[in-house]
Amino acid sequence: MSSSTETIRELAAQEYKWGFVTEVDEDRVPKGLNEEIVRLISTRKGEPEWLLAWRLNALRRWFQMEREAGAPAWANLKIAPIDYQEIVYYSAPKKRPALESLDQVDPEILKTYEKLGIPLEEQKRLAGVAPTQTPKIAIDAVFDSVSVATTFKDKLAEMGVIFCSFSEAVKNHPDLVKKYLGSVVPPTDNFYAALNAAVFTDGSFVYVPKGVRCPMELSTYFRINAAETGQFERTLIVADEGAVVSYLEGCTAPIRDTNQLHAAVVELVALDDAQIKYSTVQNWYPGDKEGRGGIYNFVTKRGKCAGRNAKISWTQVETGSAITWKYPSCILQGDNSVGEFYSVALTNNRQQADTGTKMIHIGKNTRSTIVSKGISAGHGQNTYRGQVKILPGAEGARNYTQCDSLLIGDQCGAHTFPYIDVRNPTAQMEHEASTSKIGEDQLFYLRQRGLKTEDAVSMIVNGFCKTVFKELPMEFAVEAQKLLGVSLEGSVG
Amino acid sequence: MKTGKAENRQGFFSGRDMGRAAIGKGSMEKTAMALLEIRDLHAAVDGHEILKGVNLTVNAGEVHSIMGPNGSGKSTLSSVLARRDTYEVTGGSVLFNGKNLLAMEPEEAACEGVFLAFQYPVEIPGIGNAYFLRSAVNAVRKYRGQDELDAMDFLPLYKERMKLLEMDEKFMNRSVNEGFSGGEKKRNEILQMAMLEPKLAILDEADSGLDIDALRIVSGGVNALRNPDRAFLVITHYQRLLNTIKPDFVHVLVDGKIARSGGPELALELEETGYGWAEAEQTQALSA
Ligand SMILES: Nc1ncnc2c1ncn2[C@@H]1O[C@H](COP(=O)(O)OP(=O)(O)OP(=O)(O)O)[C@@H](O)[C@H]1O
Ligand SMILES: [Mg+2]
Numbered sequence: 001m002s003s004s005t006e007t008i009r010e011l012a013a014q015e016y017k018w019g020f021v022t023e024v025d026e027d028r029v030p031k032g033l034n035e036e037i038v039r040l041i042s043t044r045k046g047e048p049e050w051l052l053a054w055r056l057n058a059l060r061r062w063f064q065m066e067r068e069a070g071a072p073a074w075a076n077l078k079i080a081p082i083d084y085q086e087i088v089y090y091s092a093p094k095k096r097p098a099l100e101s102l103d104q105v106d107p108e109i110l111k112t113y114e115k116l117g118i119p120l121e122e123q124k125r126l127a128g129v130a131p132t133q134t135p136k137i138a139i140d141a142v143f144d145s146v147s148v149a150t151t152f153k154d155k156l157a158e159m160g161v162i163f164c165s166f167s168e169a170v171k172n173h174p175d176l177v178k179k180y181l182g183s184v185v186p187p188t189d190n191f192y193a194a195l196n197a198a199v200f201t202d203g204s205f206v207y208v209p210k211g212v213r214c215p216m217e218l219s220t221y222f223r224i225n226a227a228e229t230g231q232f233e234r235t236l237i238v239a240d241e242g243a244v245v246s247y248l249e250g251c252t253a254p255i256r257d258t259n260q261l262h263a264a265v266v267e268l269v270a271l272d273d274a275q276i277k278y279s280t281v282q283n284w285y286p287g288d289k290e291g292r293g294g295i296y297n298f299v300t301k302r303g304k305c306a307g308r309n310a311k312i313s314w315t316q317v318e319t320g321s322a323i324t325w326k327y328p329s330c331i332l333q334g335d336n337s338v339g340e341f342y343s344v345a346l347t348n349n350r351q352q353a354d355t356g357t358k359m360i361h362i363g364k365n366t367r368s369t370i371v372s373k374g375i376s377a378g379h380g381q382n383t384y385r386g387q388v389k390i391l392p393g394a395e396g397a398r399n400y401t402q403c404d405s406l407l408i409g410d411q412c413g414a415h416t417f418p419y420i421d422v423r424n425p426t427a428q429m430e431h432e433a434s435t436s437k438i439g440e441d442q443l444f445y446l447r448q449r450g451l452k453t454e455d456a457v458s459m460i461v462n463g464f465c466k467t468v469f470k471e472l473p474m475e476f477a478v479e480a481q482k483l484l485g486v487s488l489e490g491s492v493g
Numbered sequence: 494m495k496t497g498k499a500e501n502r503q504g505f506f507s508g509r510d511m512g513r514a515a516i517g518k519g520s521m522e523k524t525a526m527a528l529l530e531i532r533d534l535h536a537a538v539d540g541h542e543i544l545k546g547v548n549l550t551v552n553a554g555e556v557h558s559i560m561g562p563n564g565s566g567k568s569t570l571s572s573v574l575a576r577r578d579t580y581e582v583t584g585g586s587v588l589f590n591g592k593n594l595l596a597m598e599p600e601e602a603a604c605e606g607v608f609l610a611f612q613y614p615v616e617i618p619g620i621g622n623a624y625f626l627r628s629a630v631n632a633v634r635k636y637r638g639q640d641e642l643d644a645m646d647f648l649p650l651y652k653e654r655m656k657l658l659e660m661d662e663k664f665m666n667r668s669v670n671e672g673f674s675g676g677e678k679k680r681n682e683i684l685q686m687a688m689l690e691p692k693l694a695i696l697d698e699a700d701s702g703l704d705i706d707a708l709r710i711v712s713g714g715v716n717a718l719r720n721p722d723r724a725f726l727v728i729t730h731y732q733r734l735l736n737t738i739k740p741d742f743v744h745v746l747v748d749g750k751i752a753r754s755g756g757p758e759l760a761l762e763l764e765e766t767g768y769g770w771a772e773a774e775q776t777q778a779l780s781a
Contacts, residue, residue: 444577445615447599448608449629449685450636459628463619463668 028091028229033084035059038198041090045167045201048174058187058197065191072191075325075354076383076415080259082296087261088229089199152216161245162207163218166234169205176207180238184267184304184331192263192298192325196232200265203233208243208274217473219248230261237267239274241307246277248476259287259322263298272307272334277315279472280328281480284320286487289378291350294322301328305337305363313340314357315471317480319487322351327385329358332366332394339368342468344480346461346487347380347412356386356417361394361427370401373465376412377488383415390427398428405435406464408457408488458485526591528553528724529574529693535584536573542583543569545749551693554721558735558760559728561746562768567728568612570746571695574726575609576602590692604636606692610682610699612728617669622681623651625669630688654687657717659710675702683714694718695726700734712737732764747771 029040038059042052071082156163162173169177187197204220222233239245262284268276278301287294297320303312314328330339341357359368374382388399405414414435422429438460446456462469462481469477529551536544543566551557559567573580574587576599587594594602617625623644631641642650655662658680670678679699686694699711715725715738727738735743735757743759744751745768752771753759 439615440579441615442617444575444579444599445611446617446625446629448575448577448603448611449625449689450600450603450632451629452600452632455628455632459620459625460617463617466619 028088031086031088033089037089041199041201044090047170051170054187055198058194061188062194062198065194077323077325077352077354079323082261090201091229159212159215160209161212161214162205164205166203166205176238180236180267180269184269184302185265185300190300193265193300196234196263196265200232200234203235206237206245206247208239208245210240211242214245217246217248221250230263233264235266237276238269239271239276241271242273244275246473248279248473250281259294259296261296266301268303268312270303270305270307270310270312273309274307275311276303277313279476280316281476281483282316282318282320283483286320286349286351287322289349291322295320296323297321297326299326301326302331304331305334305339308334309336310334311338315342315468318345318353318355319483324353324355326355327357330368331360331362332368333362335363336365337363341370342471343372344465344468345382346375346484347382348487349378349380352381354383354385356384358387359399361390361397363394365396366394367398371467372403373468374405374414375408375461376414377408378412380412383417385417387419388429390422390424392423394424394427396426397424401431403433406461407435407437458488461488527551528590530588533585534587536569537581537583538569538579543749544573547751549744549751551724551726553724555742556719556725556727556738556740557742557744558740559726559744559746560730560760560763565746566749567746568697571609571697571728574695575599575607604633608686608689608691608694610686610694610696612697614670614678614682616671618671620669621666622669623648623665626651626685626688633689651688654684658684658714660684676704676707679703679711680707683711687714687718692722693724697728700729700731732760735760745771
């Protein structure tokens with residue numbers, strides 16, 4: 001045992017590779033949370049009156065929740081109390097891009113995205129040089145609180161697809177925003193959703209019109225840069241009747257020894273026969289080995305299959321963050337609608353994750369699939385929390401849940417809390433669960449064939465996650481595999 | 494010391510091997526350095542001493558068979574040679590190709606050319622056979638300073654060798670050993686050996702659980718891999734395997750020590766007499 005433990009200790013010394021800070025001038029509002037700050041954010045963003053009213057209402061509800069119950073405490077997480085008055089709620093790169101052209105974006109920011117492997121510039125150039133070729137991915141990049149660049153907008157607009165920052169959507173497509181904002185996650189939904197509704201700064205907006213199959217992957221890249229700020233983005237995706245869209249988000253943050261708060265909201269709406277596939281590769285800074293620093297990731301993600309035969313599929317690979325509190329869910333309202341949740345959550349060192357999903361079956365013959373793979377290493381704590389609810393009207397509903405945990409070492413923990421609530425006798429439910437340890441026999445077998453310990457560990461883990469990875473778009477599946485390898489460094493003990 | 498079986502060893506694997514087989518006899522002459530030199534090896538598991546002073550010399554090109562009663566330490570010996578770290582070496586030395594094998598990690602030993610066909614091959618869910626084996630072959634090639642093989646280079650070789658082991662191509666993308674029958678697992682071990690081209694191949698009961706056809710295929714595979722640069726340690730309980738894989742030497746391991754060594758005739762004798770004599774000797778030794 002000793003020698004593999006040593007190799008792994010050495011690996012543990014490796015650091016988070018995305019932890020650099022970009023020097024840009026920031027325009028930030030003062031610390032603290034109150035009506036004035038919310039008004040200030042709204043003014044900075046040149047928002048209409050209705051949106052300010054919406055924010056202020058959310059803020060009042062948040063204060064009420066905080067007074068009455070405080071932050072939710074039911075999750076299996078140990079969290080130091082957060083002082084919401086110590087956070088900066090708005091920070092933006094000073095040289096505000098006109099958003100018409102990438103040339104006006106601060107070159108430091110472009111460099112950052114390049115370092116992260118997102119060649120905005122390259123894509124633009126390629127698009128210009130070979131306009132006949134359909135690009136594979138369009139990217140919206142959100143730097144601290146604002147969206148700095150969205151690529152391939154024109155190309156998408158030809159097909160009627162709207163892909164822009166949330167702020168732009170408020171200006172250019174107010175009717176759509178008004179109609180759907182808060183329709184899936186109301187401002188009063190929960191503590192963090194209320195906070196987000198009050199102070200959200202930017203995010204992405206997607207609308208795919210009737211019958212349109214979006215010709216490329218849409219992607220948003222989130223980057224927290226500024227110190228002491230929180231990031232509160234809001235994403236809204238609407239797929240009209242028969243529309244199909246695949247969307248991916250990625251996120252990173254610099255290394256800082258204080259915790260930073262990320263409280264996002266994502267709402268998906270799928271009308272009749274529409275399909276939305278939403279994939280996340282979450283790699284926020286996880287904190288150091290002793291658990292100093294790292295992002296607190298409190299996210300509310302929910303999709304509504306509003307129409308018949310609609311389908312919403314969530315795939316997430318969660319490797320970052322000190323704390324992850326996240327339950328991408330589906331409301332299966334339309335008859336025959338389908339909800340899916342595929343998740344890989346990895347906790348290493350002192351990371352804690354409490355994640356899972358809710359599948360609410362309302363319509364007839366609605367189907368849901370849940371596949372959760374939790375990996376715990378070091379002192380990591382990994383909790384799966386899922387709810388499947390079959391309402392009385394959901395004749396013939398079906399759910400399949402598979403929930404597997406993999407332990408690396410003996411100081412970590414895996415926990416599962418599946419809640420099942422069936423109120424229609426025709427429902428068919430299937431549940432499978434397993435917990436296993438990375439076996440010394442598996443490691444030895446692979447090493448005997450010449451593989452290094454770290455490669456052997458990541459091969460075993462990748463095998464464990466395969467059913468989830470195959471749901472990711474091709475390019476990102478490869479990304480996710482590599483990321484898992486890196487995040488595992490310092491495991492087994 | 495001569496085996497003189499070069500003519501049986503058709504170079505099933507590569508032109509290079511075939512070439513060497515043809516000049517095999519020449520390289521047999523050298524006696525300068527043994528491939529494997531085990532001296533007074535002691536090893537323990539969880540504080541129990543299992544190997545109690547093993548001595549064994551194996552030259553390149555030779556096939557040694559190790560027999561012995563259940564629990565006598567055969568798998569322990571093969572695990573120690575493959576550097577499994579749950580086995581603690583408490584004394585003695587092992588030189589492999591002149592290098593201190595006991596100082597190596599399992600992956601180093603593998604890259605240096607030690608291959609272990611497991612008595613109980615391990616399942617790796619979610620990882621395809623071809624992907625796994627290409628990673629392994631490339632890890633070894635990298636260690637040896639050779640170019641890595643991409644899928645285009647690798648697959649034709651892999652398929653060719655699958656054919657020789659009469660394995661269906663559908664195994665290629667199935668997860669490593671997952672849901673394989675006992676015999677299929679054993680064939681898969683020999684296939685891996687064929688791809689990794691080791692200097693020392695240790696086969697721990699490669700014949701257990703095989704039907705008659707599989708036994709023929711596995712022993713045929715091993716015979717095809719014999720060459721003057723490669724040695725085999727064949728652990729088995731049964732003469733039937735040794736009928737086709739003809740060993741140069743047979744050793745009997747009893748209670749962590751080699752109790753007897755001899756030529757192929759020793760295996761035949763054991764078939765008749767069993768290990769009763771060894772137990773008798775042990776009781777004698779204890780009461781003395
Ligand atoms: N963890 C352990 N603790 C104590 N004894 C052990 C442990 N592991 C193995 N042994 C013992 O070591 C001895 C040697 O085992 P080994 O597997 O090497 O035998 P073998 O000769 O390969 O037997 P077989 O012919 O049945 O395969 C056995 O008596 C076994 O019970
Ligand atoms: Mg054995």
